[in-house]
Amino acid sequence: MESSNVSMVGREPHFLNGATRICAIVGDPIDQAGSPERFNRRYQKLGVNAVLIPLHVAPEDLTAVVKSLRAVRNFQGLVITVPHKQQALRLLDHCTPRAKRIGAVNAIRFTQGRLYGDNFDGEGFARGLAASGCLVRGKRVMIIGAGGAGHAIADAIAEHGAGSIGVHDWDRHRAEHLVANLRSGWPGFDAEPVDNDPAGFDVVINASPAGGNVDHAFPTDPARIGAGAHVADILLKPRITAFLTACEAKGLGVMPGYLMLDNQIEAIAEFFDASPAEMAGS
Amino acid sequence: MESSNVSMVGREPHFLNGATRICAIVGDPIDQAGSPERFNRRYQKLGVNAVLIPLHVAPEDLTAVVKSLRAVRNFQGLVITVPHKQQALRLLDHCTPRAKRIGAVNAIRFTQGRLYGDNFDGEGFARGLAASGCLVRGKRVMIIGAGGAGHAIADAIAEHGAGSIGVHDWDRHRAEHLVANLRSGWPGFDAEPVDNDPAGFDVVINASPAGGNVDHAFPTDPARIGAGAHVADILLKPRITAFLTACEAKGLGVMPGYLMLDNQIEAIAEFFDASPAEMAGS
Numbered sequence: 001m002e003s004s005n006v007s008m009v010g011r012e013p014h015f016l017n018g019a020t021r022i023c024a025i026v027g028d029p030i031d032q033a034g035s036p037e038r039f040n041r042r043y044q045k046l047g048v049n050a051v052l053i054p055l056h057v058a059p060e061d062l063t064a065v066v067k068s069l070r071a072v073r074n075f076q077g078l079v080i081t082v083p084h085k086q087q088a089l090r091l092l093d094h095c096t097p098r099a100k101r102i103g104a105v106n107a108i109r110f111t112q113g114r115l116y117g118d119n120f121d122g123e124g125f126a127r128g129l130a131a132s133g134c135l136v137r138g139k140r141v142m143i144i145g146a147g148g149a150g151h152a153i154a155d156a157i158a159e160h161g162a163g164s165i166g167v168h169d170w171d172r173h174r175a176e177h178l179v180a181n182l183r184s185g186w187p188g189f190d191a192e193p194v195d196n197d198p199a200g201f202d203v204v205i206n207a208s209p210a211g212g213n214v215d216h217a218f219p220t221d222p223a224r225i226g227a228g229a230h231v232a233d234i235l236l237k238p239r240i241t242a243f244l245t246a247c248e249a250k251g252l253g254v255m256p257g258y259l260m261l262d263n264q265i266e267a268i269a270e271f272f273d274a275s276p277a278e279m280a281g282s
Numbered sequence: 283m284e285s286s287n288v289s290m291v292g293r294e295p296h297f298l299n300g301a302t303r304i305c306a307i308v309g310d311p312i313d314q315a316g317s318p319e320r321f322n323r324r325y326q327k328l329g330v331n332a333v334l335i336p337l338h339v340a341p342e343d344l345t346a347v348v349k350s351l352r353a354v355r356n357f358q359g360l361v362i363t364v365p366h367k368q369q370a371l372r373l374l375d376h377c378t379p380r381a382k383r384i385g386a387v388n389a390i391r392f393t394q395g396r397l398y399g400d401n402f403d404g405e406g407f408a409r410g411l412a413a414s415g416c417l418v419r420g421k422r423v424m425i426i427g428a429g430g431a432g433h434a435i436a437d438a439i440a441e442h443g444a445g446s447i448g449v450h451d452w453d454r455h456r457a458e459h460l461v462a463n464l465r466s467g468w469p470g471f472d473a474e475p476v477d478n479d480p481a482g483f484d485v486v487i488n489a490s491p492a493g494g495n496v497d498h499a500f501p502t503d504p505a506r507i508g509a510g511a512h513v514a515d516i517l518l519k520p521r522i523t524a525f526l527t528a529c530e531a532k533g534l535g536v537m538p539g540y541l542m543l544d545n546q547i548e549a550i551a552e553f554f555d556a557s558p559a560e561m562a563g564s
Contacts, residue, residue, distance in 0.1 A: 016319065016322050018307075022336070031300045036300060036302065053302065053304050054300045054301070055354050055357075056354060056355040057354055061353035061354075065353055068347045069350075072337050073338040073340070074312065
């Protein structure tokens with residue numbers, strides 16, 4: 001077990017001294033963030049002298065806080081969460097093509113006072129989906145929820161070779177906007193807004209807040225999901241949502257939301273550690 | 283033992299999640315700071331969901347960084363170390379009389395965006411001295427080194443009822459400045475600049491960088507220190523300085539520098555936790 005006494009004792013010597021490099025996650029609110037526990041577990045396990053702390057910052061203060069963090073010489077990287085992912089894009093010196101396509105960043109590396117941004121939400125989702133036993137190559141994918149998470153996931157699913165993507169949102173304009181954005185980033189890709197009917201899709205992804213518990217309406221009707229389909233949910237609480245429980249009861253394969261987060265920790269930590277030369281080539 | 287497996291496991295649940303309050307120590311350099319280990323050991327021992335991190339900030343960036351930390355809503359307090367203690371005084375909304383007398387702060391509490399400053403260096407020293415078996419009331423005290431630490435120590439020693447203070451510095455103007463400052467804060471107090479001769483003093487305090495190891499000249503000649511005197515050193519490395527080792531060999535009572543730091547952790551942590559009402563009364 002990772003939490004055994006032996007490994008705990010092993011963590012002690014390198015934990016937080018004057019030479020520790022600082023990373024943070026910034027959001028509003030921040031109490032619910034799972035990144036501090038995940039990153040610090042990784043740092044301690046690997047014996048890396050770094051720590052990731054939560055910073056509660058309101059939108060109107062984000063620019064000033066990020067700007068001043070440039071001046072903190074042992075500050076290494078910032079994970080960006082709701083509602084700052086779009087605003088943070090405008091604070092960068094450099095960002096990756098996928099962050100530009102999505103229009104949002106969720107990680108910023110601080111290198112000699114310069115800010116490099118990327119977005120690992122979609123990649124974390126795709127890796128989590130693979131870890132749950134589903135590869136998207138050639139598949140017909142339905143994404144429910146055309147917000148920031150839906151955008152990042154759609155982009156990564158397209159990049160990983162999905163056959164087509166149908167986007168549903170209760171606000172059809174949002175779905176149309178996501179589809180237009182996706183086609184612009186991936187010319188010729190088969191994407192369209194769809195009604196809320198999962199029949200005929202190989203992969204159904206809930207990227208909306210619906211279905212966290214049984215009191216809320218499900219994002220879509222599990223009874224309409226085809227046999228053999230794979231169902232993913234990005235919600236973190238509960239760990240297995242009521243929607244996924246209903247899908248599992250039907251015998252469908254499922255991917256719980258924590259796999260999306262777990263699978264981007266390593267990628268973000270490596271991004272934070274990248275050398276300036278590696279960054280210049282990104 | 284504090285580091286037993288049982289207590290380690292006990293620390294896990296409250297360590298660093300999204301709800302953790304953030305404290306920091308700011309300095310330039312910062313690698314050598316002992317506060318992160320000390321504060322975090324305390325927080326973990328008491329089950330307090332707070333953490334103290336090191337921030338490496340250059341003097342020209344201090345104002346902007348402190349100003350922007352006001353906007354971090356889970357930010358609780360800042361420990362100030364060299365070379366920022368004087369500059370930080372100018373960034374406060376409120377500071378204690380002793381911080382004003384000393385002309386420096388070493389701790390700032392953030393309360394609803396307002397900054398409250400205090401200086402615990404002298405108080406930490408006086409408590410450490412007492413813990414090492416020496417009370418200064420009525421004693422003739424010699425302080426070697428008239429820098430920031432010397433100022434804070436002289437003020438606290440006067441407040442704790444020392445009979446007199448002689449201040450030595452290789453730069454006599456600095457010693458004269460400290461003495462003038464001390465007399466201004468404590469009218470009628472018996473203080474004067476002195477030569478580097480510890481004979482006749484009951485307590486001899488090294489507040490200078492001299493004597494850390496045998497390669498450097500001692501701050502004063504141990505052979506000239508009277509029998510029964512108590513000798514203190516504020517240097518943190520080595521844990522027992524060559525100067526203190528020489529004094530111990532003479533049979534003198536000694537106070538190592540870490541006691542100054544250890545004895546202000548609790549006071550600063552309580553200051554960070556104080557309610558706005560308590561602050562208003564300070």
